[in-house]
Every structure is written in C-alpha cells, then in structure tokens.
Amino acid sequence: MKKLSLKMDLCGECGGCVAVCAFESLDLESQGLRIKEELCTLCNDCVVFCPSGALEITDKE
Amino acid sequence: MKDKYDCIVVGAGPAGSMAAWVLAKNKHKVLLLEKHKEVGLPLCCAEAVSFRGLSICEQVNPAWIRSKIEKIALCPPSGKELKVSYSSAGLVLDRKIFDRDLALRAESSGAELKVNAQAVGLINNNRGEICGIRMKKDGRESEYQTKIVIAADGIESMVGRWAGIDNALKLEGVDSAYQYLLKADPLDQECIEFHLGTKIAPGGYAWVFPKGKGLANVGLAITPSLGNNIKAKELLDFFVMKRFKNFSVVEWMTGGVPAFSRRSQLVKGNILLTGDAARLVDSLSGAGIANALLSGKIAGQVASEYLVNGGNSPDFLKKYEEEFLKIKGRELRFYSYCRKIYLKMRDEDFEEVIQFLKEYLKDEDSTRLTPIQTLKAILRSNPKLLLLLRHLVW
Numbered sequence A: 001m002k003k004l005s006l007k008m009d010l011c012g013e014c015g016g017c018v019a020v021c022a023f024e025s026l027d028l029e030s031q032g033l034r035i036k037e038e039l040c041t042l043c044n045d046c047v048v049f050c051p052s053g054a055l056e057i058t059d060k061e
Numbered sequence B: 001m002k003d004k005y006d007c008i009v010v011g012a013g014p015a016g017s018m019a020a021w022v023l024a025k026n027k028h029k030v031l032l033l034e035k036h037k038e039v040g041l042p043l044c045c046a047e048a049v050s051f052r053g054l055s056i057c058e059q060v061n062p063a064w065i066r067s068k069i070e071k072i073a074l075c076p077p078s079g080k081e082l083k084v085s086y087s088s089a090g091l092v093l094d095r096k097i098f099d100r101d102l103a104l105r106a107e108s109s110g111a112e113l114k115v116n117a118q119a120v121g122l123i124n125n126n127r128g129e130i131c132g133i134r135m136k137k138d139g140r141e142s143e144y145q146t147k148i149v150i151a152a153d154g155i156e157s158m159v160g161r162w163a164g165i166d167n168a169l170k171l172e173g174v175d176s177a178y179q180y181l182l183k184a185d186p187l188d189q190e191c192i193e194f195h196l197g198t199k200i201a202p203g204g205y206a207w208v209f210p211k212g213k214g215l216a217n218v219g220l221a222i223t224p225s226l227g228n229n230i231k232a233k234e235l236l237d238f239f240v241m242k243r244f245k246n247f248s249v250v251e252w253m254t255g256g257v258p259a260f261s262r263r264s265q266l267v268k269g270n271i272l273l274t275g276d277a278a279r280l281v282d283s284l285s286g287a288g289i290a291n292a293l294l295s296g297k298i299a300g301q302v303a304s305e306y307l308v309n310g311g312n313s314p315d316f317l318k319k320y321e322e323e324f325l326k327i328k329g330r331e332l333r334f335y336s337y338c339r340k341i342y343l344k345m346r347d348e349d350f351e352e353v354i355q356f357l358k359e360y361l362k363d364e365d366s367t368r369l370t371p372i373q374t375l376k377a378i379l380r381s382n383p384k385l386l387l388l389l390r391h392l393v394w
C-alpha cells in the first residue's frame, strides 16, 4: 500500500500543491500542510508540482 | 452564530487588505481574517511591481520600496544578453512591510483584523445562500454571520471551492518556483535580470531582482508539466552556482503562481474572488501584485455599493467581475495566449527573439513602449517566435 508523505523541513508552505489537488485532500493550515489521506487518490500531481521535492509517494509502513 | 458583519474578507494579502480598507472607509462592518500569526509571512514573492501597479494603493509609503529598477537584462542560453535602460520600469518592494502596512491601514480605517484565524468553511441558510463563515482560532471553532464574503485567500484558496467553483489548477497552468534571498556578488543593484532557456528553466525563467545592500531575490520558476521531474530548487541551485562568484543564502522560499484562464470565475452569489484566489495573474510574467490590489479595490467598492443599496439582489455583485474584466480582461487573455506560445519555444527561438529586440529597441524609445506594444512587435516580426518581455508586464 502506498501513501503521500511530506518532508516537513523541505516545505515552504507555498500552497501550490493545495491548488493543483483536484480532490481537496490537502489543506494548508497555520501550523503547516495537512494531508487528508482518505481523500487522496495518489494521482501524483502535487508531487510533480512541489518546487522543493517535499512531497513523495511512499510505502505505508 | 456570533457577531454579524457586512462583509468577511478571507486572507490579509494585498487583495484582502485592499478590499477591507475600501469597505471600512465606507463605514461598513468588516472582518479581515488571516490564518498566519503574522501578516506578510511566509512570503512567496519576487516583490517587483510597476509604479502604476503600486499607485492603485492610493497612498504610497516610501518604506515599502527597497530599490528602483533602472535597467533590464534579458539573457538567452548563449549568454548574449540584451541590456536596456528603462528608468520607469518599476520597483522592488519589501512585501513584509508592504503587506503589514496595508492590513494595518484597513484596521485603522475601522476593519477588524484577526490573525491566527483560519476560515474553515462556509455556512448556508435554509434557502441555500451563504450567510456566514466558520473560523478556527487557537484550536477553537466559531461562526460569524455575514452578508458578503470576499475570498482573498491566495493560490491555496478554498473559499471558492467551498462555494462550488472548480478552480483547481492544471500542471500546465501553474508555475512551480523556488527563491533565495541572497547576499551575492557580482550584482548590479539597478538592473533586474531574466534568464531564459529550456534547460535553465523549462516553461519559465530565472530572475535576479536586487533589493539593495548587496541583497537580491534570486529565483526560478518552471512549468511543472515540462519539468521532467526536475525540481525548481535543483535548477535554481545550479543557476546560482553559475551566476555568482560569491553568495550566501539569507532566506529560502517555495512558491506557486497560478496562470489566468478564461474559465476563471470571479463571482458566485454573494462570494467575490480576488487576487490569486481568482487566478488574476499575468500568465506570462507571473506578476500578480497589481491585479490583487485592483481586484481587491473593485470588489470592495462594488460590495460597498451593494450594501448601501440594500434592496439589490446578489446579481448586483456581478458588477465586480464586469468592471474588473473591462479594465484587465483583454490584457489577461492576451498574456494567457502568449504563455501558450512561450511554452513551445526552443532555445534557438529565445536567441532569435533577443536578436530581434536588439535591433528593434535601437530605433524605439524603450521607455515609451508598453509591454503589449513590444509583444505585438515580436509577434509581427515572427509569429512563431514569441518571447514576451516578461519584465515589462507587471
């Protein structure tokens, strides 16, 4: 099983990933980016968008 | 539900603070929400704006301005750059000061500003109309009533989506950017630079915008669908190594720039979308400050008129979209067309266009040319080779 994961130290909180996600599974809160796993289809668009490589699709432990 | 407002503005960037200011000046009860604990942070911007763009604010505070642009350099992959003197090209701002000042100006005119306050949803009445906002502050949710909502919540905007506007961006309709604030040398403090080329920045460009005191915003944007999985950060690191002999990184930031599309919707019922939330960015240059200011201002004016003539139906608010597009629609559509061509350009096309401009600008007074005139001249010279003078576009 796969999931979307975030490397927080690389994230600049620009919100671009939120804007490209067509499934509203990302939310940029005041404390940082939140992934709503239950809505994510693993379409990969946010991973391609992210300017710093902070997002990746990884195996679920 | 708690307090009642005439208008709730979501997001205290340039668009939101402008809208809140106009409404507050007209004595309406306005709430301006900012989810961060400080206005103006984190910042994702290269901070350049034209004099005309900045004058939309009406009262300009000199403390906003970090440097004046006197020259522009366009650098194609070969390095055979074109440098033009252009004394009225624009300014580089300090947006931390600028954004905070605009929010405080709205507040001193009577708007209520709440920071650390995130809008998390809209509230419908039993007729299905939007009548309020849910807001989260310090971990607690509360509800506020309002007659109008102005969405100024930037690229990550959710307000429009909650209202049923599908404005998710496609990977070819957004720029993915990374920027450093560098202490660097060599640097010409009066000259802004644009570096073009499919290997330097596929579907985008790299920039150097001096900010005074040996500092500069040095960034790079790509169109992610053309990036072949290379990240803007990797390309920028490579560019910085090549461009500067010495440098040290003072700050870094990531950024997303939405491109305007014909589909962009500005009004739905009593919700008005402004600035980046409405995708009102020049699709070619990525400039959005002036459009954010103008859309915020017009949204505030139309909302104010609506509130005064209480009998109006929400259809009246469509006037905002009409008025904004009357002023900016043609320009935004033109740049969006130019972006499509730009994304197809190859390195030899960049060389040819810069060659053309070297000749063209010899005969013309560049300070009198508008960006659109220059772009049209390029198109006329060879419709295939369109290089937009992105710098002239703010």
Ligand SMILES: Cc1cc2nc3c(=O)[nH]c(=O)nc-3n(C[C@H](O)[C@H](O)[C@H](O)COP(=O)(O)OP(=O)(O)OC[C@H]3O[C@@H](n4cnc5c(N)ncnc54)[C@H](O)[C@@H]3O)c2cc1C
Pocket: B010, B011, B012, B013, B014, B015, B016, B033, B034, B035, B036, B040, B044, B045, B046, B047, B048, B049, B117, B118, B119, B120, B152, B153, B154, B155, B156, B157, B158, B177, B178, B179, B219, B254, B255, B256, B257, B274, B275, B276, B277, B281, B286, B287, B288, B289, B290, B292, B394
């Ligand atoms: C790398 C980069 C370089 C750029 N360079 C330039 C340039 O040189 N010149 C130029 O003109 N433009 C530039 N732009 C574009 C410019 O930064 C934007 O167009 C401009 O900031 C848009 O203003 P805005 O008010 O619409 O949104 P923003 O400035 O993004 O403000 C939105 C605000 O809303 C807040 N918010 C979001 N959601 C919520 C919520 N739910 N509740 C409460 N608050 C919320 C955010 O925290 C933010 O403060 C650049 C953009 C990038 C990414």
Ligand code: SF4
Pocket: A006, A010, A011, A012, A013, A014, A015, A016, A017, A018, A033, A049, A050, A051, A052, A053, A054, A055, B254, B255
């Ligand atoms: S795109 Fe990347 S840097 Fe920007 S908010 Fe998303 S994860 Fe963070």
Ligand code: SF4
Pocket: A004, A020, A021, A022, A023, A024, A025, A026, A039, A040, A041, A042, A043, A044, A045, A046, A047
């Ligand atoms: S992988 Fe796709 S669905 Fe999942 S968060 Fe990213 S963009 Fe949204």
